[in-house]
Amino acid sequence: MPATVVIGGQWGDEGKGRVVDFFARECSVIGRYSAGSNAGHTIVNEKGRFALHLVPAGIFHGNKACIIGNGVAILPTTLISEISMLEERGVDTSQLLISDRAHVVMPWHVAIDKLDEAMRGENAIGTTGTGTGPAFIDKTARLGIRTGDLLNPEEFDAKLRMILAYKNKVITQLYGGEPLDEREIRDQYREFGERLREYITNTAEVIQDAHERGEQILLEGAQGTLLDLDTGTYPYVTSSVPASVAAGACIGIGLGPTAIDRVVGVYKAYQTRVGNGPMPTELFDADGDALRNHGMAQGTAEFGTTTGRPRRCGWFDGVLARYTARLNGLTSVALTRLDVLAQFDRIKICTAYELDGARVSTLPASLQAQTRVTPVYEEMPGWKQEITDVRSFGDLPEAARNYVRRIEQILGVPVDMISVGPERDQAIVTHDIFGGTL
Numbered sequence: 001m002p003a004t005v006v007i008g009g010q011w012g013d014e015g016k017g018r019v020v021d022f023f024a025r026e027c028s029v030i031g032r033y034s035a036g037s038n039a040g041h042t043i044v045n046e047k048g049r050f051a052l053h054l055v056p057a058g059i060f061h062g063n064k065a066c067i068i069g070n071g072v073a074i075l076p077t078t079l080i081s082e083i084s085m086l087e088e089r090g091v092d093t094s095q096l097l098i099s100d101r102a103h104v105v106m107p108w109h110v111a112i113d114k115l116d117e118a119m120r121g122e123n124a125i126g127t128t129g130t131g132t133g134p135a136f137i138d139k140t141a142r143l144g145i146r147t148g149d150l151l152n153p154e155e156f157d158a159k160l161r162m163i164l165a166y167k168n169k170v171i172t173q174l175y176g177g178e179p180l181d182e183r184e185i186r187d188q189y190r191e192f193g194e195r196l197r198e199y200i201t202n203t204a205e206v207i208q209d210a211h212e213r214g215e216q217i218l219l220e221g222a223q224g225t226l227l228d229l230d231t232g233t234y235p236y237v238t239s240s241v242p243a244s245v246a247a248g249a250c251i252g253i254g255l256g257p258t259a260i261d262r263v264v265g266v267y268k269a270y271q272t273r274v275g276n277g278p279m280p281t282e283l284f285d286a287d288g289d290a291l292r293n294h295g296m297a298q299g300t301a302e303f304g305t306t307t308g309r310p311r312r313c314g315w316f317d318g319v320l321a322r323y324t325a326r327l328n329g330l331t332s333v334a335l336t337r338l339d340v341l342a343q344f345d346r347i348k349i350c351t352a353y354e355l356d357g358a359r360v361s362t363l364p365a366s367l368q369a370q371t372r373v374t375p376v377y378e379e380m381p382g383w384k385q386e387i388t389d390v391r392s393f394g395d396l397p398e399a400a401r402n403y404v405r406r407i408e409q410i411l412g413v414p415v416d417m418i419s420v421g422p423e424r425d426q427a428i429v430t431h432d433i434f435g436g437t438l
């Protein structure tokens with residue numbers, strides 16, 4: 001059976017957690033392959049409403065192996081409190097597995113994340129402050145500590161001593177910060193190792209065995225393609241290695257590219273971004289506020305799942321969407337939050353940019369150019385009608401169907417799932433990618 005990748009097609013928060021929770025029923029293994037606790041994936045199902053940062057969104061189905069792969073950077077405090085929270089709320093976590101090669105976010109990463117943002121001043125990235133970026137920087141600098149190290153006290157102590165001496169110099173001499181205490185970190189992280197010991201294993205073997213047995217595998221992406229180091233709006237991106245594009249899934253979980261057969265791109269029906277950096281279709285008017293504030297009472301308004309920051313909102317950017325669809329080799333699109341657009345008389349879609357008087361149809365590489373482009377919009381009529389209870393494409397108002405079809409045309413990829421609300425069953429499946437089972 002082929003593996004399926006679920007990937008964000010915008011700047012994150014497209015509803016990946018919600019889509020993975022929906023598709024997970026068809027799969028026996030669900031794996032997270034990148035990023036860290038900077039991610040925040042919201043799931044609303046019969047067990048309640050959950051915001052997960054590290055545990056895969058498949059955990060609610062009970063009998064599925066849920067893997068945190070080698071490509072993830074783990075902040076132990078977040079993971080441990082997430083596991084405890086799930087257990088307290090009656091969710092079985094016995095199927096959770098953590099790669100022994102996943103990197104660990106250390107206290108200096110969290111400290112440096114904040115110090116570095118302060119040093120950048122007005123050019124700050126607007127990071128989540130979770131230490132995830134610095135942990136990936138240390139991974140590539142070959143200064144990382146991995147979960148497997150936490151299980152081997154002698155090896156851990158030696159690495160900690162060497163790396164902390166180095167990091168304390170960076171913190172005090174470069175950033176003018178306070179040095180960190182070795183003994184405190186050693187005791188704390190040894191305890192984390194003991195708490196997580198039962199979950200840590202060679203997860204690549206587990207997933208390779210499942211693949212050889214022909215089981216359905218679902219790979220949960222974090223962030224979005226526009227936050228990726230190579231393809232995103234650099235330098236206003238995240239630092240995950242492997243990449244936040246579908247191709248990163250193989251590296252971050254331990255499968256070869258031939259194992260992957262389907263790539264589902266998750267897109268919101270409009271555009272959002274948290275943190276700094278260019279966003280051509282950003283709205284600063286009442287429409288932007290209306291997009292942001294929709295669902296305030298239900299807790300689904302556009303505020304960051306990890307940091308609570310208001311998300312910047314704008315119309316659907318078809319230029320960027322087509323750019324990311326092609327980069328990920330999408331086979332399907334899951335379009336989320338279509339219900340949010342029900343409030344508008346007219347809806348805009350950006351289909352090209354103008355840059356210095358010329359029309360462009362893709363994202364320029366230069367940051368300055370990305371900031372200077374102005375969107376060229378196409379306007380479509382709205383439908384002004386609630387659609388949260390609609391479950392078949394034919395029952396959507398005509399204007400909503402036309403909007404979906406237009407997005408499909410721009411992307412060149414079929415919209416196989418439409419989400420019309422945050423709850424598991426608030427979905428329209430236009431084509432069952434799992435072959436008639438959903």
Ligand code: GDP
Nearest residue numbers: 013014015016017040041042337419420421422
């Ligand atoms: P992720 O990071 O991609 O998993 O997305 P987030 O969970 O950060 O943000 C998505 C938000 O939209 C969450 O509050 C979800 O509960 C909510 N959501 C997902 N799909 C829908 C939908 O179709 N309609 C509405 N109104 N909310 C949705």
Ligand code: IMO
Nearest residue numbers: 012013038039040127128133222223238274275
């Ligand atoms: P999910 O998986 C939205 C953004 C941050 C910031 C930039 C760098 O929930 O879609 P970092 O802390 O990673 O160094 O911050 O990336 N960012 C996200 N934005 N959703 C996410 O994840 C994000 N993860 C990082 O806001 O702009």
Ligand code: MG
Nearest residue numbers: 013040041305
């Ligand atoms: Mg999120």
